[in-house]
Amino acid sequence: MAVGGLGVTSGLSSQQATAQTVPNISRDANTGAVELEINAFSIRTGEFNNTSNIPLPSSLLQNISENRAQPTTSTILAPNNIELSVDTEYINESLRSVLTQQTGDTNYQLQPDSLRVQTEFNLRRSEGKHAFGEGIEATVFAPDGSVISQERVFVRGDDVQIGPDGNVLPEEQQITVSYGTQDRVELRVLNIRENNAEPSESGIYFLTDGSLAVEDLPNGGDLDFNDGDYVQVSGGTGEAAVLSETEEVSVETVNNDVPLDPEQRQEEVVETDIARGLISTDRTSQEERDWGRVETADSISTIRLGHATGTQTESGEQLVYNRYAAAREVRLGSDGLGVTGQLSPLIQNPNIPPTLLTGNLTFNPTVGNNEAGLTTTVGVTQFLNPTHQVARDIFGNEIAAPDGAGLVEPVGMFSDRQWIGYVPAQPDQTLRGDQLFSVNGIFELPEDKGIEIAPPDPNSVGRGRAAYTRNVGGLLIEFAAGDMTFVPQWTETGYAQESLTLAAGEARRVIYALVPQQPNQALQLGDRYAVTDTANGYRIVDGGFTIISADRQPQNFQIEQSDVYAVEDTLPGSNMVTDIFNGVRGVYIEVPGGEPVPTVDVSLTDEVDARVGNALFPLEIIEGDDGQMGYAQTTRSAGFYLGSTATLGIGNQEDTVRQVETTIERATDAMIMTRTVTTFVTPLIARESLVNQVTRTTRSTGVAAFDISPQGELVDVQFIADGPSETTTQQTELDRTFDLIRGEEFRVLTETSESRQVISSQEIERDQTVTDITTDSYANFSSLQGELSLGSVLNWGNTPWTAAANTVKAELFARNTVIGRSTDGNETGWRAEVLFHPFGEVQREAHYYDAAGNALPLYQTEAVITANGQQQVETVTAANGETVAVPIYQFVIDEAGDRIAQTIGTGQTKGPGIYLRIEDVFNDNHSALLAGGIQLAF
Structure with a gap:
């Protein structure tokens, strides 16, 4: 079998593309695989297998002749097919080469996906070289492996003349296949060993010059691989979409003129003269301002609130114990409307005297100018003695809430804490x-x-x-x-x-x-x-x-x-x-x-x-009676504290403004100067010169048709434009220069001015008159006022140290300006305040925790009095053996014989309170300040 190449020529020219005259053939010595590159085609061996058990030649064949055995490898079968594909790169370069030679400066680019090739395979009988009928099968596979087309043909042999379909085999046959760049063509070699028999697979391999040789005998027969010259490739045709591109390059120069501000030049001429004994009158008006200053009120409200409250169980029962808490109150009185808030004690340990952080905001619309109508105060209070202790039972055991919250009881100095309400338990009888x-x-x-x-x-x-x-x-x-x-x-x-x-x-x-x-x-x-x-x-x-x-x-x-x-x-x-x-x-x-x-x-x-x-x-x-445990009751408690506050206010500042007019008459000697200035202008233009390279590219599309010669070369190439052309322009800057162009100078302006310079002056007469007195009011901040105080407080009635407690406070204080200026300076004095809640304290039914942590109700009791008029006392023994003497009480019974629930204050006020405060400063001449009003805690 002889195989030629494929070639392409242009329809625009009969010139032939650069061709590979000698096939490029390579063989893998280990596997026997062969690849043949010849111009537009690539040919390679297929799978090493055949159904006729024909062995693979041990090298590329040469000098084949009838009945001359070729060396083979017995362990590997010869392939039954070869694979054919196109070399897209070769076709693209060949097309560009041929077409560019004709148009000179036009560039052509093949669209690979559009390339289609047709190849014709010729099969003819070779008399005396094969007894069997011979055949070929051409199959085109898509990239995904699917079959695009498949066709097989046969020719007669010396002995076999009838094909598988019962028809007489011809002397010669052809197969034409069409495929693209991604397709693969597989060519199989077959033989018919008897008339009317089904085809069998032959073995095919390459000669050293790239030709193909076929063996059709079972098991290789004589192994001469010379069973007929019956496969010929006559070449083929092809066509593809091609993009043509022509570039035209030129150089252009563009000038851009930009007017600039003109250049100016001035010529000045000065003339002088002396004038003596000139009389002049000067009148001036001047504003004089007496600055006001916003001051905070002399009476600053004491802003220390109660720091405890009653406590409840999770289900809402009111307990006889207290807990630390934040506090809030609103006051409305002669000193304005004030809102005060206080955090819970910073340290929650009742064994340590509490530290309180308090803030106050007071608004007093009745103040006059230069007084702060809105003040804010921040204070820290440090008590000098504890105000509470950990809540304990009559045996001194700490009482803990089930949720672990800290429970406290009011104490302090001069407190009247006592145990009440203890009723002994009675067993069942x-x-x-x-x-x-x-x-x-x-x-x-x-x-x-x-x-x-x-x-x-x-x-x-x-x-x-x-x-x-x-x-x-x-x-x-x-x-x-x-x-x-x-x-x-x-x-x-x-x-x-x-x-x-x-x-x-x-x-x-x-x-x-x-x-x-x-x-x-x-x-x-x-x-x-x-x-x-x-x-x-x-x-x-x-x-x-x-x-x-x-x-x-x-x-x-x-x-x-x-x-x-x-x-x-x-x-x-x-x-x-x-x-x-x-x-x-x-x-x-x-x-x-x-x-x-x-x-x-x-x-x-x-x-x-x-x-x-x-x-x-x-x-x-x-049934017996469980009685009830006694509980501590405190209605009076006192304490001492150190306090510090910082107060800042804002108010209406009023300044006094006087308008003063002054008239002065003078006798002066002066030098008179006459100045003449002439202005000349020269126009200026900035010129920018650009040198650009302009590239105009014209693109058009068309179809390139060509033939492929038996040697795989492209011949008879034809390019047919089938679409509109498109031209694009691109500019590239090559050079940029700048020039300054000066015009002719001309005069535009002449100005003359006169000035006098006093050589000597003598005041003859001066007169001042106040023409107007006004005031100027505007909002402004006061200076920051700081105060230190030493005070004492007495809680009486209701629950001490809560918002509901009635209190009496007395303080010694010293205050001064911390930031800013003030007319008052350092001040010392005293103040006292009484806060009374006429409606009392909110009461609720009282409960206490027993040893197991259960909340039990408390009932009203009365003291058990002995015959000699003393309250009966019982010695109670604790679980640890400690004994405590406890006053005994008995339950108070109503008319129906039922116990009466004991109520306890919740630490919340019932309605508003009334306060009265008096303050006096030692080192001023003012009388004591008195303020009062109503207070509402919440």
Whole structure:
């Protein structure tokens, strides 16, 4: 098989593109893969496999001839196909080369995706070189591996002349395939070994000059790879979209003129003259201002508030304890409207005297000019003594809220803290009710009450006149659960000494019973015996001893007293035999002159065998009283403190403004100067010269059609424009220069001025007159006023140290200006203030925490007074053994016999308070300042 190349020529020119005259062939020595590059085409071996088991030549073939075996590699099969693709880069360069030679300065660029190529494969019979029919199959694959087209043809051989379809095979056949740059063409070689047979795969490989050789015999046959010259590539055709681009380059110069400010030049001529004895009058008007100064009010409100309040549980019950808290209040009085806020003590430890940070804002619209109508004050107060302590019970144990919040109690100096409200607890009491009586020896017990069974009376019950000496009298107890127990009450050894107690609902019935003497029966007092119910009556489980009971053997029982029954100790049938009794009921007593009396008759008092009986009483429980723990009450407390404040205000500053007019008459000697100035102007222009390279590019699109020669070269190239052309222009700056062009100078202005310079001057007369006096008012800040104070405060009535407390304060103070200027300077003085809440304090029902952390209500109490008029005191022992003497109280009861809830102050005021403050400065001549009004805390 011989394979030529593919070539391209232009329709604009018959010139041929630069071609590769010798194929570029390479072989991988390890795999045997071969790649052949020849101009427009790339040819390579396909997969190394064939169904005819034809081995791969061990090198590129050369000098092939009929029946001359070629060396092969037995472990690798020869490929059955070759793969063909186009060299887009070669085609692009060939097109550009051919087309550019014709147009000179036009550049052409191939659009790779538009390239389509048609290639023709020729197959013809080679007489005497192959007995089989030979064939080829051409398949075009898309980039994704799908089949675009597939076609196969066959020619006759020396022996085989009929194809698989039964038709006579021709001498020659052709296949034409069309494909793009991304497509792949696969060419397979086939053979038909018998007439009408299906095709088989042949083996194909390259010669050293790039030609192809084919072997069609099974297993390689003679391995001569010379089975016919039947595959020829006659070349092909192609076409592609091409972009043509032509550039035209020129150089242009552009001038830009910009007018500049003209250049100016002045010529000056000066002439002088002396004038003597000139009289002049000068009149001037001058403003004189007396500056006002905004001052803060002399009376600054004390801004120390209560720093505690009442506290509540999570569910809202009011407690008798306090907690630290922030405070707020509003005051309206003769000193204006003030709003004050105070933070909770900075250190929350009640053992340390509290430190308070307070702020105040006061507005007083009644002040005059140069007084601050709006002032703000920030103060720090440090108490010199603690005002609270950790809340503790009467034993000194710290009381902690369940949520861990700190609880405190008011103390301080001169406080009246005392323990009140302690009511001792009373335990439950159990009393006997009215005696219960049996019915036929059976007690029906109430379900809602406990039962006490008194021990038997030895004088009323016990052994009678009986042959049995070891009878046991007692009680059958039927429990609510259904089980029964026998409890001995007397035996031959004595009587039960202790009462029995049954809980409410524990038992349903109590039955009188007797256990007669029986073998091995040795029931003991103090023990209890389980009982079982049989068809013949009750028996003791441990021993099976018979029990005679009032409910099962009522004939054996006879009531003698309300709580004593006579009992017959034998039953019909066999009984225990003794020395004096044979165990058979029926023995009679002989009565002289009368009828025999049977001994089993329990109505015969003197012959009764035994007596049983106990008194039963219901138990009445009188509930005890838990009492209540005492709590600390403080209604009066005092303390000392150091305070510091800083006050800044804003008000209306008023200045006094005087307009003063002054007239002065003078005699002067002066030098007169006459100045003449001429101005000349020269126009200026700035010229900018630009040298630009202008590139005009013309682009058009078209189609390039070409043929491919058997050597893979492009021939007969034709370019046909099929679209409008587009021209773009681009400028590139090559050079830039600047020049200054000067015009002709000309005169534009002449100015003459006269001035006088005083050589000597003498004032002849001066006169001043005030023409106007006015005031000027405007807002301004005052100076920053600082104050230090030493004070004391007394809390009386309501809850101390809260917003609801009535207070009396007295302070010594010293104040001065910290920043700014003030007319007052350093001042010292005193002030006092009384704050009273006429409507009192908000009250709520009081609660306290017990040792388990539960919130319990408090009730009103009154002191328990002894006969000598002293309050009774009880010594209480704590869990740690410590004893404390506590005053005793008792609950106050209303007409219905119910306790009355104790109320406690919440630390909140009920309605507004009233304040009155007086202040005096030692070192001024003013009288004491008095201020008052109403106060509302919230």
